[in-house]
Amino acid sequence: MISAIIFDVDGTLAETEDQHRLAFNAAFEQAGLDWHWDEALYRELLQVTGGKERLMHFIATRAPLPQAEADALVGRLHAAKTALYTEAVRAGAIPLRPGITEFVEAAAAAGLTLAIATTTSLPNITTLLESAFGARWRALFAVIAAGDMVAHKKPSPDVYQLALDKLDLPAAACVAIEDSSNGVASARAAGLRVIAVRSLYTSGDDLSAATLVLADCQNLDLALLAELDRAGLPRTA
Incomplete structure (x- = not known):
């Protein structure tokens, strides 16, 4: 039973995923990066589970960086994205x-x-x-x-x-x-x-x-x- x-x-x-996508894009902009994840790309990236893992996959396949630099960047971006996302949730966005x-x-x-x-x-x-x-x-x-x-x-x-x-x-x-x-x-x-x-x-x-x-x-x-x-x-x- x-x-x-x-x-x-x-x-x-x-339905949180689009807010996650928007938060990622805002974090990229804050960091001075020209990256942009549209809906089609994000649907593809969602096949990789976990935000940090998704970022690392994107960097590895579309914006290659030395591993140490990628690791540090992923940490900063994910922290910024989480702050942006949770702020939106607290504001009633989802x-x-x-x-x-x-x-x-x-x-x-x-x-x-x-x-x-x-x-x-x-x-x-x-x-x-x-x-x-x-x-x-x-x-x-x-x-x-x-x-x-x-x-x-x-x-x-x-x-x-x-x-x-x-x-x-x-x-x-x-x-x-x-x-x-x-x-x-x-x-x-x-x-x-x-x-x-x-x-x-x-x-x-x-x-x-x-x-x-x-x-x-x-x-x-x-x-x-x-x-x-x-x-x-x-x-x-």
Whole structure:
């Protein structure tokens, strides 16, 4: 029986990716760089999970620098980008996706344990949750597993395994909510069943490895959890 729900953040709880993209571009401008990530390029770069890793991949493939210089630049840019992003979130730039608040509140009221497993950094998570739920977020979400807490990011199962360890629950007692092929692969590798919800930047991802695929978050409800308990093969809705 499912007793915990583990949520991804970017694209799942909220459509955050374009704000991340804008924050990256603002950080580039602040640093005097002529780099610009448009939507098409950012969609491509999202195949690399983790902001620092994404920056390093971009530098390695499109703006080569000596490794030491690249390492230092990535650190500075990512810190600046995080500050810009969290400032925008605090200002209310990113609401939760339609249906998420209702699903979270219903799950909590039903006594289910809620957790986060994401490749994004901890300040991004806590700022979004505080913006959405106020001080209550700490009571709503019992466990946070972030990308900077593990050695390998999605599609590695590390962050989901960390969440399971913190929850002290087996994978069979949990379900993951994801929006990307990398996220689905990560959760499945950790032994979890997965509800995938399509999002703006991952609309073209192959989500067929998920147990259930939904067009949006408005279709999330607790009845799906009972359905997953009965599910045999992944299917698409």
